[in-house]
Amino acid sequence: MTIKNILKITKKELVSYLNSPTTYLILIGFLTLWQYFFFKNFFLIGEVSVRNLFNILPWFLVFVVPAFTMASFSAEQKEGTLETLLTKPISELELVIGKFLAILTVLGSTILLSAAIPLSISNFGRLEWGVTFCQYLGAILTLAMLVSLGIYISSLTKNQVLSLLASAAGIFLLVISGQESTASNIPNQIYSVIQQFSLNQHTQTLNRGVIDNRDLIYFLSLSAIFLVFAWLSLLRAKFGSKTKYFAKLWLTAIALTAIAILINMVGAQIPGRLDLTVNKIYTLSNTTKRILQNLPDVVNITFYQSQQLPDQIAPLVRDTTDTLLDYKKAAHGKINIKIVHPDQDPALENEAIGQGITALQFNVVSQQEYQIKKGYLGISVNYLDSQEPIPSIQTTDDLEYQLTSLISQLTKKEKPLVIFLSGHGEKTTFSELAEFKNELSKQYTVEEKQLDESDPQIPEGTKALILAGPTEEINQKEQEVIIDYVKKGGALLALVDTVIASPQTMSAYANSNGGKEIPEALGITINPNLVYDLASNESVNLGGPLPLLVRYPMWLRAFAYESFKIDYVTLPWPSSVKASNNDLETITLLTTSQYAGQQTQNYNISPNQQWSEQNLGLLNLALGAQVDQGRLAVVGDSDFLTQDFVGNAPANLAFGLKMVGWLTRNSLDLAEIKHTSRLNSPLIISSKNQTALLQYGNMIGISAVVLILGISWITTRERRVRQKSKILT
Numbered sequence: 001m002t003i004k005n006i007l008k009i010t011k012k013e014l015v016s017y018l019n020s021p022t023t024y025l026i027l028i029g030f031l032t033l034w035q036y037f038f039f040k041n042f043f044l045i046g047e048v049s050v051r052n053l054f055n056i057l058p059w060f061l062v063f064v065v066p067a068f069t070m071a072s073f074s075a076e077q078k079e080g081t082l083e084t085l086l087t088k089p090i091s092e093l094e095l096v097i098g099k100f101l102a103i104l105t106v107l108g109s110t111i112l113l114s115a116a117i118p119l120s121i122s123n124f125g126r127l128e129w130g131v132t133f134c135q136y137l138g139a140i141l142t143l144a145m146l147v148s149l150g151i152y153i154s155s156l157t158k159n160q161v162l163s164l165l166a167s168a169a170g171i172f173l174l175v176i177s178g179q180e181s182t183a184s185n186i187p188n189q190i191y192s193v194i195q196q197f198s199l200n201q202h203t204q205t206l207n208r209g210v211i212d213n214r215d216l217i218y219f220l221s222l223s224a225i226f227l228v229f230a231w232l233s234l235l236r237a238k239f240g241s242k243t244k245y246f247a248k249l250w251l252t253a254i255a256l257t258a259i260a261i262l263i264n265m266v267g268a269q270i271p272g273r274l275d276l277t278v279n280k281i282y283t284l285s286n287t288t289k290r291i292l293q294n295l296p297d298v299v300n301i302t303f304y305q306s307q308q309l310p311d312q313i314a315p316l317v318r319d320t321t322d323t324l325l326d327y328k329k330a331a332h333g334k335i336n337i338k339i340v341h342p343d344q345d346p347a348l349e350n351e352a353i354g355q356g357i358t359a360l361q362f363n364v365v366s367q368q369e370y371q372i373k374k375g376y377l378g379i380s381v382n383y384l385d386s387q388e389p390i391p392s393i394q395t396t397d398d399l400e401y402q403l404t405s406l407i408s409q410l411t412k413k414e415k416p417l418v419i420f421l422s423g424h425g426e427k428t429t430f431s432e433l434a435e436f437k438n439e440l441s442k443q444y445t446v447e448e449k450q451l452d453e454s455d456p457q458i459p460e461g462t463k464a465l466i467l468a469g470p471t472e473e474i475n476q477k478e479q480e481v482i483i484d485y486v487k488k489g490g491a492l493l494a495l496v497d498t499v500i501a502s503p504q505t506m507s508a509y510a511n512s513n514g515g516k517e518i519p520e521a522l523g524i525t526i527n528p529n530l531v532y533d534l535a536s537n538e539s540v541n542l543g544g545p546l547p548l549l550v551r552y553p554m555w556l557r558a559f560a561y562e563s564f565k566i567d568y569v570t571l572p573w574p575s576s577v578k579a580s581n582n583d584l585e586t587i588t589l590l591t592t593s594q595y596a597g598q599q600t601q602n603y604n605i606s607p608n609q610q611w612s613e614q615n616l617g618l619l620n621l622a623l624g625a626q627v628d629q630g631r632l633a634v635v636g637d638s639d640f641l642t643q644d645f646v647g648n649a650p651a652n653l654a655f656g657l658k659m660v661g662w663l664t665r666n667s668l669d670l671a672e673i674k675h676t677s678r679l680n681s682p683l684i685i686s687s688k689n690q691t692a693l694l695q696y697g698n699m700i701g702i703s704a705v706v707l708i709l710g711i712s713w714i715t716t717r718e719r720r721v722r723q724k725s726k727i728l729t
Helices: 003-019 022-045 052-055 057-069 074-079 081-086 092-113 118-123 129-152 162-175 190-196 201-207 211-237 244-268 286-293 311-331 344-356 399-411 436-441 475-489 516-522 650-664 688-728
Strands: 210-212 273-276 299-305 335-340 359-366 369-383 387-391 415-423 445-450 462-468 493-494 500-502 508-509 525-528 530-533 535-543 550-562 568-572 577-579 585-590 596-598 619-626 630-636
Touching: 003 092, 022 052, 022 057, 022 092, 022 688, 052 057, 052 129, 052 201, 057 092, 057 129, 057 162, 074 162, 092 129, 092 211, 092 688, 118 688, 129 162, 129 201, 129 210, 162 201, 201 210, 201 211, 201 311, 210 211, 211 244, 286 299, 286 311, 286 399, 299 399, 311 335, 311 359, 311 399, 335 344, 344 369, 369 399, 387 399, 399 630, 436 650, 462 475, 462 650, 475 493, 475 516, 475 630, 493 516, 493 650, 516 525, 516 596, 525 630, 550 619, 550 650, 568 650, 577 619, 585 630, 619 650, 630 650
Parallel strands: 299 335, 415 445, 415 462, 462 493, 493 630
Antiparallel strands: 210 273, 299 369, 359 369, 369 387, 500 508, 525 577, 530 550, 530 596, 535 550, 550 568, 550 585, 585 619, 619 630
16 A cells, blocks of 8 residues: 555545536535524524534534545446456555545535634634634544545445435434434433444534543544445455455454454543643643642542443543542542442442432333433542532533532631621522522631621621622611721622612612612722623523524623633623722723613613614723722622522622632632633624624635635636647647
């Protein structure tokens, strides 16, 4: 086998594809539909990411790849040109690889043309290029595997239509294997086999921005196996399946396949990955490493994992195991990991239940019946005589945060005191702010306290006060005590609503008792306005018989302080803030885009209104400042940390933790981990013209490149043919 021969075949095949107008029609149709379905929801999601572009790609490859591979050998065999081709000094393996590279080049180049999409959207927000590179790498690896499968199937038959249908069916099975919808319709025993070949399982990690050696092994080994089988198929057609030569080759192929399977099995046990995300969100954070390196004693972590879990849980089990191994490595002997299978012994099941691990229920199809099976997937963290569980693992997005916070909670001797003020209609830690309080409790001692109106005193040792959306008057004595506390070295987080919005009545009104006097006395004013942002905002459902999502400028995606490493925070109906003391040095904790406006009177919170585009500009929504010896953080909204918002906007919770960490000068900031909720940068588009240009510019522009190249190539070829004909004449 020589590279020279392979390149000759590749060139010959490329020319044949480029000479065919059908090639350009298929590619233009593929690119147009692919982009259409991507942009269909892109602007509603409002994030600078092309992940969904690659999530839907395999469904289009089901049709596109067979259209190119169906004739690779079927046509050669039917027309009798395969025998002629093989009489030349070219081996069967060189022919297989050459045809494979030609199709991979045509389709791979077409996919790479879509790079215009991330390039264009990066002008409207921060795009993670490392993640985008991984997504394109995953697309090319997926394409290579599917092309090799298509070539193998084409080598089995002379019928191009049969080759097309069989290739499409094979690729379709690879795409749907591993999907939850498939798992619920196939008996578990059969699904266990199918799931091993799941594309979904191996593209997930790459689409997140992580290159895992197990995924590389999967794609490369399967591609090689399919190409080897195509080679064997040609040899069988040439020598017959009963010759000794073919028998030896067949044994060699079986051995190579066995080696490939063995490599996959061994590789699956050896985690190794490269995290290309900007903030290394799939790598242990510095906070976690510092906590693990300073553990006072050994921490024992037990991973309760049933062996008979549905196969769609396999990626979750794999990621959890990898994370635990990372912890063990970073702790340098201070972390012990133990894996227990509760479904193997009733005593182990009782142990798991006693450790606080809850049973999960799964729907499984068996013998044409739905069965509900029980399984365990949870973690118990033990330190000395103390124990805390993670009852069930449903996602690994916040697994590091949960583990590190439990370890910190168990090993930390003393926690700083944080007090939520009450008695003035504030939001409470028992209802609206329960989740925020729960997360703070992992690092602080959290109390809710009502100051004595006649003799208000702040408990000694208090590291920070939190004033969360008061609606009743705070008397002068209380104000003076709080102000004095901050100036003498304390810290205050003031979440102030100067305007209260009521979504039930679709109205808003000024709040004269919002507690704004305290931050004003310390140098920061909260304006009595409602801010909206025409470029950076969330979508809301208008309800009705058919769900309708529309952009809502009064639910802002505000940009956070750069050191907090949070892309955006969702703020509902906020007010702007400003420094009223010119000598006060402030830091901007939250700001709008440059397309923000404000309502200063006659407040209207309806989504169906004509938003004024006059006097738009940047507005600050949260400020921080050093006030004498203390610290102050002020946000013109208190709703963003309530239960209604933190569930769908985990970055809000992370931002709240970050502010408290900044106020208390907490060096071990768990919010550094909490913010890795996989949020992408918000898409900043200020007009419909920009939306149309971004969508149709890409859809038309990319397809136009293919069309122009096709016309140029074909017309040039025809001109050369005419010139050659004239010379011969």
